Amino acid sequence: MILVDALAAYRAGDVSQAIELASRADSPLGAELSAYLATDGSGPVYDQPAAFTAFIRGGGNVGLYSRLSAALAARYAALRPESLLDLGCGDGLAVEPALAQSSFRPGRIDLVEPSAALLAAVDVPGANRFEATAQSFLGANGSTWNLAQSTFAMQSMRPPVRAAVLRELRPRTETLVLAEFDIPVLDEGSPDFLESLVSRYERGVAEYGARASLVAQGFLMPVLLGVAAGAERTNWEQPALAWVAQLEIAGFTDVVVEPLADYWWSPAVLITARGSHAG
Template sequence: MTSIELLADALAAYRAGDRERATELAGQAGRDGSSLADELRTYLAGDGSAPVYDQPSAFTAFIRGGGNVGLYRALSTELAARYDAAKPESLLDLGCGDGLAVVPALEQATHVPARIDLVEPSAALLEGVHERVPAAQCWQATAQEFLARDDLGWDFVQSTFALQSIEPEQRAEVLRTLQQRAGKLVLAEFDVPEFTEGSPEHLRSLVARYERGVAEYGEDASLVAQGFLLPVLLGLVAGHERTNWEHPAATWAEQLETAGFTDVGVEPLADYWWSPAVLITAS
């Protein structure tokens, strides 16, 4: 068996609740030279209980390294061009993180909105962006909590790889609210392939893509894998403590149309180890 097949079987065992068998299979795959297998075996040997975004050093290393460097450069350039074209007076960023997308976009743009609201549930990440955009109003809250607190509207609303972290039923309500309160909505998301969750094809695809992802991080590979990539991967596989609900781009467009948006478009943004990144616009 190849390391990809062994790791897919390890994920299947983990999904079935057999952590010991998953660890054994990861060890076998590691002997075939798989970096992901070594990281998985190490992770499974620990308690694996720390929530993903409670380890900001791992997330920061992930988001500021590997393929994310080119991805966020392209994203910020696109956002800046859209600020200049639309000239919004008010901007909302839902799930802004530490500002990796919005800060360079504002720095590049010739037009800067007069009112900027930045929303992020992680206090550690929000602190970083507040220092870099002192004129912005920063809110430590989830999108759901923030949108429930008042009836403000915005000319331009963006969310970059963040709405995938909201369970689809709750996300539907967020999108319905934004349809009433956003002049233009821009989402950056991944156009992920569609599989039956937990199928052999799905697990092999996850392994192949995560192997590429881990390989991009060099000496930071263990920090990124243990503190971010593996908790996300195993959450996808097992369904508990899940942090991401992603879809093909066409499904994102359908969700926006269901929420009441009438002018929805999808544009390519960048290639990426996980899946192609796209910009989804709606108004």
């Protein structure tokens, strides 16, 4: 597959060859990849807010977040937590509709997000807002919670940091709910790995129709190249079984993985685990 060869060339440092190969691919991904490489796109992944907004609020994310919010709302109704912690809440895309849909609203809601701009955009009246990383927040705040959640945020933590956050969180929450992706088990940089990236990104770009170039140039291409090259990583995802193992190592019990939604990148799953805080 020519785009696999293009990514292999990029990984090897031959950008000119990567551009040439990508330009010969008869696909939207090939066109977007060659255009991005030809303009020497080198900005940070999130430096084009319009592109990221179009990405997160379009394509397969519409169905993904609809299912996620419904699942969280069901958890609130079933568990009836008096206190809720959301680590890495972003702009509230998951927690806002979940609270609106649920028949039960926690009495205390703590929202933690390192981006001031995203945190300011969350529309959850009465919530406590903390502009902080998960690790700094937990280190400075001694609260406990009936329910803690983190939706597609813990993947952005380096593994040692994530392990420390989970260890710190386990004795301070009754239940933890994570939404993450069950990524395939492949050797990074192998032909199978690069072929998987190509097939998944072909699907991802195709979901955005008229806005495909905006999303691809401002978000998807820099992420793709970072993953393909094993450089400038912005996340450390792992298969669902690895999430289970990491939670159990941190001391969580009764870990359950449930399918959440099909998604172009990888299947999304909801992981529920029991901590040791009671009441």
